[in-house]
Amino acid sequence: MSMPTIFVSHGAPTLILEDVPARAFLASLGQQVPRPQAIVAVSAHWDTDVPAVSLARKPETIHDFYGFPEELYRLRYSAPGAPALAEKVAKLTGAAHDHRRGLDHGAWVPAMLGWPEADIPIFQLSVQPGQTPAHHIALGRKLAPLREEGVLVMGSGSAIHNLRALVRSGDSSEPEPWAQAFDDWLAETVEKGDEVALADYRTQAPYAREAHPTDEHFLPLHVAFGAAGEGAQGRTLHRSFTLGNLSMASYAFA
Template sequence: MTTSTRSPRMPVLFVGHGSPMNVIDDNPYREAWVQVGQMFGTRWPKPTLILCISAHWLTQGWWLTGMDNPKTIHDFGGFPQALFEQQYPAPGAPAWVSQTARLLRQPHTGAPVGIDLREWGLDHGCWGVLKPMFPDADIPVVQLSMDYNRPPAEHFALGQQLKALREQGVLIVASGNTVHNLRTMNRSAPDDQAYEWAIQFDVWVAAQIRDGHLASLVNFQQEGEIAQMSHPSHDHFLPLLYAAGAADADEPVAFFNEGYQLASIAMRSVIWG
C-alpha cells in the first residue's frame, strides 16, 4: 500500500475505536491501526501535528486542548488494571492552538473556538487509537471537543473548516463508530456477526462515503429505526461528520476494519486521500 510519491497534503482518518481493550488486545483491529501508522513516512509524510476529534469529549461550545502536556485520561470503568496503566505522553501545541482557535469559528455564533488549559487532555477515543498508530508519542496532539447540543449540520460545517489544515501537515483523526449501541451488546457474538439493523445502517454509511455523498451523512437520523437503534445517542457518529467535512467528495477513499464487536458496534474505519 506504499508508493514512491509523497504528497504534502495529509489524509483524513475516521477510526472506529470500539472497546477500550482494543489498545492492548492482540486483535485485527489494533493490528490495522499499527499498519496505518506505518504508512506515514512511506505513503504520506509524517504529520507535523495530529488533530483528534473523539466521541468522548462533549462540551458546551467547541474547545481545543491548549496545554503543553495533555494528560492521558482513563475515561472508563470496569476494565483490567493494565488498561489504566496505559499512558500516551504526546506533547501539546499551545502556539498552534492559540493561532488556530482564532481562525476556527463556532457555526452557531461565529465566535472563535475556545481554548482549554486544564479541563481535558487525551481521552481513550484519542490515545486508544493513536498509541498503536504512533507509539513513540513524539507528534503533538490536540483534541477538538464537540458541542453535542448543536445539530449535525454544524458539526459537518466545522469539519469543512478543518480541511485547510491538511495542507499544513496536520493529520485529522476522527474517532467514534458508525454503529454504537451499548444497550444491545452481545458478548458472545463473534466479530463477523451483528444485528441486522446494525449491518443495514453501517452499509448505508459506507454507501454515502463510497459514492461521495458526504453531506448526506448529516441526515442520518432520517434513516429511521436503523439509525435510532444504531445510535441511541449519536456521540459516536458525530466524529464521522468532522472527517467527512474535511474530505473532498471526489478524492480516493478506502475502508478498513469492516467488522463488528459485540454485535452492536461497527468498527468500520475510513481513509480519505
C-alpha cells in the same frame, strides 16, 4: 501532497489489549497515512456546548472509564501537545480554550496503536452533541487548510454505537441484520461522498436509531469528512465488528 483526514472507530478501552482485526488495523495507522506533523483528535468523549480546543503542552492520559483491567490504567501516552497549532485551530473555528484538557481514550488508544513512539504532537477538538451533523461538517470545513500543513485531522468515535445491543459473551457473534444494513449504507455513502445523506443520516440511513441512539460517537466522522474539503469522497480503510453489533469501520477522506 495534501494530508487526508480519517475517521476511526476506537471501540471499548480494552481494544488496545485484544487480539482482534480492529486492533491490528489501528496498529497500522502509521502506515495508512503519511507521517503527520501534528494530530488534531476529534473524540466522541469530549463533549461541550461550544467547540473547544486543548492547549496543554504535555497532555495527560485520561482514563475516562471504570471497572476495566488494571493494566489499562497503567498505560500512558506521553506525546507532546501543540499549543501554537491549537491556538490556530481556535482562531479558525472560534473555539474556546482549555489549557488543562488531556487525551481521553478516544484519542490516546488509536494514537498509541498507530504511533507508539509518541513523538507526534497531538491535541483535541471537542464535539457538540447538542448540534447537528451539518454543524460538525461545517466545523470540519474550517480545518481544511491544515491538510496543506501536514496536519492530520482524526475523528475518533464509532461507526455503530449502541451499548444496549452489544454481545458481551466473549464469542465472535455475527452482527444483527440491522447493524449490517447501517454499516453497509455508511460505507456506500462515505465512498460516494454524499454530504446531504451524511448530514441527514437520521432520516436517510436504515436503522439509524438502532445504530446511534445518541449522536456523539458519530459526529467525529462528520468533522473528518468536512475537514477533507468540498467535494471530498471517502475510502474504506477497515471494516469489522466486535462485541456483536459494534462496528469498527474506519475511513479516510480526500
